[in-house]
Amino acid sequence: MILRYARCLRGYTQAESAATYGIEERTLRRWENREFDPKWNDVISLVEDVYLLNILEVIGKINDDNEHND
Template identity: 40%
Template sequence: MSDAVSADVLLRVGRELRGMSQLDVAVLYGIGERTYRRYEAQGSPIKYVDLTGIVADVFHLQLDDLYQIAKEHQ
């Protein structure tokens, strides 16, 4: 089993952990819902700065902590 966790999985796990909808995350981060949906569906690559911004500013988590949680859910 790989230790890698993709960005789309991190986003989904973080969002579900916080009980948020995709629209909630998009609005709080200031992006379109469609853009966020694509990030979770691997339809669009996400910049590292946006990934870390969503994790910190919207989910109120450290990326390392979310990574560990996401690994346990795989």
Template identity: 40%
Template sequence: MCCITRCQGTGMIRAGDVLRKGRRVAGLTQLDVAVAYGVSERTYQRWEKGEARVSWDDTAGLVEEVFRIELRELV
């Protein structure tokens, strides 16, 4: 799973959920995000789905640099 997880009753949120929500709010496709951040589309898809770990730095970087949203708005 990812660094940020929301498990039932724990109050934590999965990084993939933050990325998906931010991408949708920003009106971007997965390909748009991948190109803007310099990763492959498949890597980004795996991050969103929770199939690959995404670091806190990458999560925060994507939200703030690519989506142009403050992280606290998504969690």
């Protein structure tokens, strides 16, 4: 959820994100679809280094959105 949310905030496609991070697009797709769990370091690196977002702020925004949708 964090990866997809952050990617959409920045307007990246899965292909762009994967290429920038140096992984295959299908790997990112599997992470986003929760078919495989990425290492926490990969989540942090994608959010902070590729999407240039603060991981804690992204988590906070997800929590805020979930509270408003309940």
